[in-house]
Amino acid sequence: MKVGTKKDIFDCLQGMKVYAPVGEKLRFGEVKSADEIGSPESIPLSPKEAFVPQDETLFFYDRPGDPSSIKEPDNVEQFAVWGLHPCDAKAMQLIGKVYTEGNYTDTYFAKRYEASVKIVIGCPHPRQTCFCGSFDGMGPFSEVGSDIFLIPLDSDRFLIKGTTEIGEKLIASLPDATDIDIAKGEKQKKRGEDAIDRSVPTDGLEKTMENLFDNEDFWGDLHHRCLGCGICTYVCPSCYCFDIQDERIGDKYRRYRVWDSCQFGLFTLEASGHNPRPTQKERIRQRMMHKLSFFKIRYGDDQLCVGCGRCVTECPTGIDIRNVAKRADAYLKANAK
Ligand code: SF4
Ligand code: SF4
Known part of the structure; x- marks a missing residue:
């Protein structure tokens, strides 16, 4: 387990495009520095648009009816998405089921999902309308679908866990968390788990x-x-x-x-x-x-x-x-x- 600030984590992503909540835009967008990263709580839209853009070019062509003039868009390079919540990371997996299982693969989604580093933030203070805990295997600290999992310790300090090989590699240079940090993280986790609404009957x-x-x-x-x-x-x-x-x-x-x-x-x-x-x-x-x-x-x-x-x-x-x-x-x- 590592520890660091937003900037420390951003520095680990050198060379990658980073998508994060952008306060003034009220949505996820590309950020060039850690200072531009807003809080996921302050925007209504989810990070879905980093994986399924609202407007996505499938291909260009020169002449209608002439397949030889078709040009595919550029390849997707590795990018990071900062600030998914555990529910969002799960949702991307569910979209993946529809887009990639069965007889046809949506290569546009598959490439983006594959190229993405998903930085998921646990929720010590779920909103009153959140109810992820009502679903089997889910909750405000579920690490499912993450590459890097963050537990907020205070306004700009996180416990940081690499949950996949790529995630572990990216954060390897960060300092190890102390026992005090880990204990604080456990408290944050308990706070979120205790607060989440589990009252929505989803069984059956x-x-x-x-x-x-x-x-x-x-x-x-x-x-x-x-x-x-x-x-x-x-x-x-x-x-x-x-x-x-x-x-x-x-x-x-x-x-x-x-x-x-x-x-x-x-x-x-x-x-x-x-x-x-x-x-x-x-x-x-x-x-x-x-x-x-x-x-x-x-x-x-x-x-x-x-x-x-x-x-x-x-x-x-x-x-x-x-x-x-x-x-x-x-x-x-x-x-x-
Ligand atoms: S359920 Fe609410 S948000 Fe959805 S279409 Fe109807 S009015 Fe609009
Ligand atoms: S509560 Fe459920 S249906 Fe409503 S926006 Fe979230 S995932 Fe979609």
Whole structure:
């Protein structure tokens, strides 16, 4: 276990691009010095955009319909992402399941994930809306998906652990932590573990929700409050849907993808004009079902929600996924009697 400041860690990353929370921009972006690194708590967006950019060029081409004129974008060089929380690191793994398991590999995501050094910060003071501890194997100090794991000791001093070979190599020159530092780190850890909300019933939730899919009584008028703004999906670290478009730039073209949202009416509109999710009722249900049921049923281990609480904080009308899970659990218990 090592110890150091933000600057000490930044210096270990010499030569790499570093993405971190940038306060004035309210999002993750490239930083050139440790001084520019803000607090992940102060920005609404997750670090997802370092792995799945909001606007990503897939390829350039000179002439429509001529595959020989296609040029791939530059290769991705090794880069570091500072300030993922444990929930964010887990979310990147879940996106990885969708993008890289099965018959097709999304090479854009795979290359970025592979090239990234993930610097994850544990949470001694989880926000009131955080509930990662409600999910199996997760919590505010889970090291899953990290390369370097930080435990904040005070405002600019960290216990530092290399959790992968590359992580260990990068921090090798930092001084070893003292017993006092380690004891302080343990206290911080306990503080976070004690504070995290574990009250959201997630055990067997996928089946509970599946049984409620068609239940008008359960879904009630939730959708009346949903504006279809898509904010919940943009701030969510584990939402991964995108749209593909082409644009002309001078006498050349590019094909790119941009984040999309299941909360938009056009998302499922088919060329025939038919829309299988014609109203917000079906769209908000889809989001809740995907997060709390469908993904786990399909992939086996995890819910697609990691309990980061961002959608709870940012939804302009106060729609709260925790309440949907709690109501589902209560509804089934009440109706089982
Ligand atoms: S749930 Fe909230 S944030 Fe999401 S689309 Fe509806 S109103 Fe917007
Ligand atoms: S709490 Fe909301 S934003 Fe966070 S992972 Fe779950 S669904 Fe996504």
